[in-house]
Every structure is written in structure tokens, then in C-alpha cells.
Amino acid sequence: MNPKLKNIINWVLAGLVAFIFLGSAGNKLSGSEEVLKMAESFGIAADHFRLIAIVELLAALLFLYPRTGLLGTLLLTAFMGGAIATHVEHAQSPVAPAVILAFVWIVTVIRFPEMLDRILGRQEKK
Numbered sequence: 001m002n003p004k005l006k007n008i009i010n011w012v013l014a015g016l017v018a019f020i021f022l023g024s025a026g027n028k029l030s031g032s033e034e035v036l037k038m039a040e041s042f043g044i045a046a047d048h049f050r051l052i053a054i055v056e057l058l059a060a061l062l063f064l065y066p067r068t069g070l071l072g073t074l075l076l077t078a079f080m081g082g083a084i085a086t087h088v089e090h091a092q093s094p095v096a097p098a099v100i101l102a103f104v105w106i107v108t109v110i111r112f113p114e115m116l117d118r119i120l121g122r123q124e125k126k
Helices: 001-030 031-043 046-064 067-087 095-111 113-120
Strands: none
Touching: 001 031, 001 046, 001 067, 031 046, 046 067, 046 113, 067 095, 095 113
């Protein structure tokens, strides 16, 4: 594959992941009535919900920047793990956060091929 095309694909996929999380964080930070109702239904105070949004925003930005992309992946994974646990705890379907988490990891493996090598235990060729 052409390196320029690969680079474009990587940025588009990373942009999609960032769009999902930045949109979600922005929605939480807006403090709309719907968002506050959702936070209350989960038993989360509005102040804590804003803190969650800031963490989500930071993780998305770290994911987007190539040098910190792997750290961003780990933070987004932890964040989505919490989302899955919250959904399960409140008898909601965890499918949506699980699909988003899978998408994050698919994009990570495409952006950072060395991750797939580590996951599969492949050795570097010398």
C-alpha cells in the first residue's frame, strides 16, 4: 500500500475515534438537562460527570497525537471498561460501549502495527 494513502487512512480512522470521544465529552461538559438526567440515573453527581468528561477529552487527545497514541489507547480502554461496567450494573446493554472499544483497538492495531506483533507474540526480524 502506498505510504501516503496509509497515512491518510490512519488519520481518518484516528479522527473517527477522536470524534466519538470528543463529541461525548462535549455533550457531558455542556451540562444539558438530558445529560444530567443520565448522570443522575447512574448515581453520578454533576461535578463528577464533568470530571469524567475532562478525562475522556484528555484520553481522546492523547489517542489522536501519534507520539502518545498508545497511552491514549490504554486510557480509552480503561474509560470504556468503566462504561461497560456501569451499563452492566444498571441493567443496560453493554453492546454499544463494547463496540466502541473494539473499534478503538482495531484503529490502534492499524495505526501501530507493532501492537499486533506484541499481542500475537511475534518476534522482530533482525
